Amino acid sequence: MAIAGFSGGTAKGSSKRNSKGASKSALKGDRKGAIVAGILLIPGLLYLALFFLTPLVQLVVTALESPDASGAIGAYVYDFNVQNFADVAVKYSLQIFRSFGYAFLATIFALLISYPLAYFVGVKVRRWPLLQRMTLVLVIAPFFISFLLRTVAWKQLLSVGSPLLGVLQNIGLVPHDGYFIGTPAAVVFGLTYNFIPFMTLPLFTTLERLDGRLIEAGADLYANPFKVFTKITLPLSMPGVVSGTLLTFIPIAGDYVNASRDFLGSSDTSMIGNMVDQDFLSNQNYPYASALSVLLMATILILVSIYVRRAGTEELL
Numbered sequence: 001m002a003i004a005g006f007s008g009g010t011a012k013g014s015s016k017r018n019s020k021g022a023s024k025s026a027l028k029g030d031r032k033g034a035i036v037a038g039i040l041l042i043p044g045l046l047y048l049a050l051f052f053l054t055p056l057v058q059l060v061v062t063a064l065e066s067p068d069a070s071g072a073i074g075a076y077v078y079d080f081n082v083q084n085f086a087d088v089a090v091k092y093s094l095q096i097f098r099s100f101g102y103a104f105l106a107t108i109f110a111l112l113i114s115y116p117l118a119y120f121v122g123v124k125v126r127r128w129p130l131l132q133r134m135t136l137v138l139v140i141a142p143f144f145i146s147f148l149l150r151t152v153a154w155k156q157l158l159s160v161g162s163p164l165l166g167v168l169q170n171i172g173l174v175p176h177d178g179y180f181i182g183t184p185a186a187v188v189f190g191l192t193y194n195f196i197p198f199m200t201l202p203l204f205t206t207l208e209r210l211d212g213r214l215i216e217a218g219a220d221l222y223a224n225p226f227k228v229f230t231k232i233t234l235p236l237s238m239p240g241v242v243s244g245t246l247l248t249f250i251p252i253a254g255d256y257v258n259a260s261r262d263f264l265g266s267s268d269t270s271m272i273g274n275m276v277d278q279d280f281l282s283n284q285n286y287p288y289a290s291a292l293s294v295l296l297m298a299t300i301l302i303l304v305s306i307y308v309r310r311a312g313t314e315e316l317l
Helices: 002-063 083-091 093-124 129-144 147-157 163-170 184-208 211-219 225-236 237-253 270-284 287-313
Strands: 065-067 076-078
Touching: 002 065, 002 287, 065 287, 083 093, 083 287, 093 129, 093 237, 093 270, 093 287, 129 184, 147 184, 184 237, 211 225, 225 237, 237 270, 237 287, 270 287
Parallel strands: none
Antiparallel strands: 065 076
């Protein structure tokens, strides 16, 4: 009995020592893993600090500058001049409102066009992989052509005397004695066209993973197609809708190509990006250009945060 008790105590003691040793080795392994992960993160953190954080800080510092006492063009000194933000908000209020208005309309139009397209590619032709891949290539094909070239091409196609403009005039979309280039409609059209792939691809990624049996189950339960879409398809595809609208709205709000008078816009369709370009390159008013850029980023960040939380997809933040 004593020998048995002694052997049992020895076994318990050895098991405790083994568990302590295992926990120590696991702790050492975790520490080594954390050190290795930290070392691997250093290049990425340095890259972000050098090419993202440093320019962002410089942008904010420039936005707080005031004109130099010498009065020389392009000469400014740091003065913590927060008045620059109020000045650009008042001076460019029309362009700010126009930018977000154009971005909202173009995002809605891109969603209305992209959702049926993504549904067709991701769900309807899923059973034919070759056709699905070919259709997807057609969707992303505009990425292989320069953004500027595509915009210039539409400027030529929609200019006065072009056959396409004649067709639009004949069907009543454009007055016979009117023009399309330089109008808000042309700018919104260009923005919608150029950013459709940014909307389609996230939607396709979500819809392609949609379980078709859920749609069949809805139909088996006597739900009409509209109810199946609103109760099953749309809720399950909301992550793609949110991602697509963000990828579309954010760059459109800061776009300056389509609204430029050199492309599809005019002086009456200028957006925030055009004003930043004008203040920075033409007027050399660097504080105003920087303040307008910071204001644009802050506004977009606030709007995106509200939108994501209201959409119920906080994990995207």
